Amino acid sequence: MIALVDCDSFYASCERIFRPDLAHKPVVVLSNNDGCVIARSKEAKALDINMGVPWFKVKKRYLAKGGVVFSSNFALYGDISRRVMAVLKMMSPRTEIYSIDEAFLELSGISKHIGCEKMGITIKSTINKWTKIPVRIGIGPTKTLAKVASYQIKKYDLPSRVLVLNDKHSIEKALKETPIIKVWGVGSRLAKKLVVENVETAWDLSRLPPEYIKQKFSVVLERTLRELNGEQCLEIEDIQPTKKQIMVSRSFAHKVNDLSMLHAIINDFVARAAEKLRSEQQKCSSVSVFIRNSYFRKEEYECGFNNFILPYPSDDTRDFLKVVNKMLPLMYKSNVQYSKAGVMLSSFSNSSTVQDVVFPELHQKCNSALMKTMDKLNYYGYPVYLASQNAGRFNPIQRKMVSPKYTTNWNDLPLVR
Ligand SMILES: [Mg+2]
Missing domain, CATH: 3.30.70.270 (Reverse transcriptase/Diguanylate cyclase domain)
Incomplete structure (x- = not known):
């Protein structure tokens, strides 16, 4: 026999863990930039709040009925x-x-x-x-x-x-x-x-x-x-297939035209993607980046895309930043208002089986200990950044109603009085 365990209104239920006062209240969670409703508690469903509905359309009616709303908190x-x-x-x-x-x-x-x-x-x-x-x-x-x-x-x-x-x-x-x-x-x-x-x-x-x-x-x-008809054709796949690519992309809450700002924001995406890569024990040799404006604007649609193949597989954030920072100025157009960007890592090989390089002096040596230490500090809520990262200077993604990172940041630990 096989069991399917499915969490009820998962994101909304997570928001309730440390907020027992919300137990029987309508709770909804919004997508990035607080755009659409992506999770609803039972009580919110009863108020006819549909999945995927734009927040601005239901906001007034929902709040008037005592509903509670959160920006998405994916760390939680x-x-x-x-x-x-x-x-x-x-x-x-x-x-x-x-x-x-x-x-x-x-x-x-x-x-x-x-x-x-x-x-x-x-x-x-x-x-x-x-x-x-x-x-x-x-x-x-x-x-x-x-x-x-x-x-x-x-x-x-x-x-x-x-x-x-x-x-x-x-x-x-x-x-x-x-x-x-x-x-x-x-x-x-x-x-x-x-x-x-x-x-x-x-x-x-x-x-x-x-x-x-x-x-x-x-x-x-x-x-x-x-x-x-009861005939088992699909097995339980308990060994997770390794990822083939890692993508970090976001829509911006406000258009971005400034190249240095774009650099900083995209460098954050690179750092996040590299962190995910290391958590999968993989190295990668292909780095892609894209920037584009909105589909829904009167101006012409502009999308820049570029890809770079590294001479050796790496999991060092600095290797990726180097190539992304070379690619970005080639794609950037000063007359475009950018509204979305993303970074993709692909062509993976397992960290433990990667061949060593013949001419190590040609590139910066992967510093695994440094990267591991950075990942640990970030995980435990003592953020460290590379100098070219955005590190909170610009706020391209809007999450106005986000809850604390109760379980992943010491500073956000819930207090019991
Ligand atoms: Mg579910």
Whole structure:
């Protein structure tokens, strides 16, 4: 049996951990630059605040009803996610972290002894007790059925937050109640095509011959169909595939035209990307950078892009800064109002297997100890920067209502009086 553990309104739930006063209040979290609503508590959903709606459109109405709003605080959400996943890893020998707030767990060995339902309830209450994050747990013989179970809990707002689909009758009932678009792996375009074929529910799909679906659609949908019928086609992937690229990009709250300001802001992105690279134990040899103006302006669309291949794989921020600072002036146009920029690192190789260089005097030696020390200081909330970084001088991204970094910065530790 497989369990899908999904955190309820994850970002909003994270904001509540250290704010018990918000327990039953509507809470929403906004995207970068406080643009759109990207997470809603149950109470906010009840106020008809839709996912993705621009904040300015609902602000007045929402605040008038006593709603609480936060800018996104990804330092907090990332750290809480890490804690939730650590608990899950303790509770099952095989876990697959599927997204920031979802994971699949193998239950087979454990649940034989205490039963799936009881196991689910134990996982739920442990997560809740240790991290204060509410979760729902769908359990079924396949990943796709675990997802169906999770959808059922959400749809009927089941108070136990745990649902096991393990017999023919309960599976059939759940499939009949699941619209095709809610089936895992079926996107809106595919759903439209299926509805034309009179496939309106998960049950309808499960009744079709697999060969027909494979021919008419794809082998992926055939696998979904088989999974709906209880045949395991998708394994738990407990070894995370290594990343192929790392991208750090942001839209600016205000247009930027000044080259030195752009330099400083982009150097921050480079530092962040390099930090992520080192946390994955990778080195990279390809560095790309882009700057562009807004799609939605009257002036002509301008996008500058450049790529540089390093002569050797590196994870030293200074190596990347050097090439980015060479590329940027070549792309920059003084008459353009830039509204977004980004940095991408790719062509990775594992840190431990990188070949040494033949002519070390030709380039700055990677200083791993220095970089590691910087990463540690930054992690524990004693920020250190390279001199060319922005380091808070300009504020390209607007987050006016951000909560403290309760769990990742000593200065933000919650006080109990
Ligand atoms: Mg969720």
